[in-house]
Amino acid sequence: DSGVTQTPKHLITATGQRVTLRCSPRSGDLSVYWYQQSLDQGLQFLIQYYNGEERAKGNILERFSAQQFPDLHSELNLSSLELGDSALYFCASSVEGAGGRIGYTFGSGTRLTVV
Amino acid sequence: EDQVTQSPEALRLQEGESSSLNCSYTVSGLRGLFWYRQDPGKGPEFLFTLYSAGEEKEKERLKATLTKKESFLHITAPKPEDSATYLCAVQSDSGYSTLTFGKGTMLLVSP
Numbered sequence: 001d002s003g004v005t006q007t008p009k010h011l012i013t014a015t016g017q018r019v020t021l022r023c024s025p026r027s028g029d030l031s032v033y034w035y036q037q038s039l040d041q042g043l044q045f046l047i048q049y050y051n052g053e054e055r056a057k058g059n060i061l062e063r064f065s066a067q068q069f070p071d072l073h074s075e076l077n078l079s080s081l082e083l084g085d086s087a088l089y090f091c092a093s094s095v096e097g098a099g100g101r102i103g104y105t106f107g108s109g110t111r112l113t114v115v
Numbered sequence: 116e117d118q119v120t121q122s123p124e125a126l127r128l129q130e131g132e133s134s135s136l137n138c139s140y141t142v143s144g145l146r147g148l149f150w151y152r153q154d155p156g157k158g159p160e161f162l163f164t165l166y167s168a169g170e171e172k173e174k175e176r177l178k179a180t181l182t183k184k185e186s187f188l189h190i191t192a193p194k195p196e197d198s199a200t201y202l203c204a205v206q207s208d209s210g211y212s213t214l215t216f217g218k219g220t221m222l223l224v225s226p
Binding site: 041104 | 151156159164202206213
């Protein structure tokens with residue numbers, strides 16, 4: 001157990017629907033990162049939050065949004081889902097927000113299947 | 116834009132047959148290079164961080180090295196339990212702490 005908790009582990013939904021993925025970071029970590037992993041693209045950075053505020057944005061679609069709550073858990077919202085959104089979504093956390101030199105601790109991921 | 120290229124994409128070894136995985140990177144300024152191991156259906160698991168050229172780190176049968184343009188993950192006398200995908204990532208010193216990952220090398224060690 002890495003200490004980063006993601007729910008649900010699996011999600012199957014239809015095209016056009018909206019889903020919410022949840023992440024609880026490791027105790028003491030202030031930064032949360034969301035990554036998407038597909039077979040052909042590898043791990044793609046989506047967005048980072050640090051202590052409740054958006055810190056960095058990567059290749060995140062406009063249909064996707066995220067937030068980090070006062071208790072530091074984070075949610076990734078995916079809407080108007082398309083078949084191509086099927087992927088593994090990982091959350092990672094770290095104690096730092098900027099200027100750091102340490103890596104992340106990853107959760108076990110949510111496997112999203114859009115049918 | 117930071118870029119990471121890993122080779123080979125896949126590697127099959129016999130138990131005990133040593134080899135190396137390559138990670139080539141382009142980054143404006145390197146803050147750190149990271150190696151992760153990922154088992155199927157699971158999240159990446161941290162292995163090493165390297166900060167400067169010439170640095171080496173070891174853990175059991177794994178040894179990571181770093182130059183100014185690439186990193187190698189040497190696997191000595193691998194065992195079947197070393198089978199996994201190995202991911203390389205870089206962290207630039209020009210922004211925040213986000214990591215840019217390569218697509219990984221899938222390693223299969225046969226008994």
